[in-house]
Amino acid sequence: QVHLVESGGGVVQPGRSLRLSCTTSGFNFSAYSMHWVRQAPGKGLEWVSIIYYDGINKYYLDSVKGRFTISRDNSKNTLYLQMNSLRAEDTAMYYCARDISSRYPLWWFDSWGQGTLVTVSS
Amino acid sequence: EIVLTQSPATLSLSPGERATLSCRASQSLSSYLAWYQQRPGQAPRLLIYDASNRAPGTPARFSGSGSGTDFTLTISSLEPEDFAVYYCQQRSDWPRLTFGGGTKVQI
Numbered sequence: 001q002v003h004l005v006e007s008g009g010g011v012v013q014p015g016r017s018l019r020l021s022c023t024t025s026g027f028n029f030s031a032y033s034m035h036w037v038r039q040a041p042g043k044g045l046e047w048v049s050i051i052y053y054d055g056i057n058k059y060y061l062d063s064v065k066g067r068f069t070i071s072r073d074n075s076k077n078t079l080y081l082q083m084n085s086l087r088a089e090d091t092a093m094y095y096c097a098r099d100i101s102s103r104y105p106l107w108w109f110d111s112w113g114q115g116t117l118v119t120v121s122s
Numbered sequence: 123e124i125v126l127t128q129s130p131a132t133l134s135l136s137p138g139e140r141a142t143l144s145c146r147a148s149q150s151l152s153s154y155l156a157w158y159q160q161r162p163g164q165a166p167r168l169l170i171y172d173a174s175n176r177a178p179g180t181p182a183r184f185s186g187s188g189s190g191t192d193f194t195l196t197i198s199s200l201e202p203e204d205f206a207v208y209y210c211q212q213r214s215d216w217p218r219l220t221f222g223g224g225t226k227v228q229i
Contacts, residue, residue, distance in 0.1 A: 046221065
């Protein structure tokens, strides 16, 4: 079955960097667009970024543009999120999620990992 | 940015009762709306997409309806595992996806 496992979270000071990974199994990773979605403690959900199945098209939440970079390694079935210049407001649980559609995305998330917690604090 | 307003914020019901959750959009979404369930300590789970299509594995007691700016998630008869937070999400304005603030269904 579809399995997504995030890693790389932790406590980091404002202005520093962190790279999140999402290791996947149980499906043809290279055929699916993938997303990052975050949830601040006790708050709602916020979409962060998407990378299309082929790694070419990428989109970001306005507040992370220029600071976060999404990437993927289809040979390793792994999704990444490089987060630079972190701010306190980036503190959240970060989930990777699979798009419901293979190839071109429909922007619905049909499989989720359990998340990795990022805390930005001095 | 399209704003999604969910109501009520909290719904207090008993097992076996019917739950009706609302999601209102600040502009028309056509049918581009989904519903997710999030139990405490768990990741969200897709229930409904395109306003009324059940995702694989979603029990038949969950149904979605609506179009344009007003949408409803109905749970026909609450099971103990249905007590959770429910979020709506729009994709009409991609890539500017947005979620509603959530409705907590509690006993």
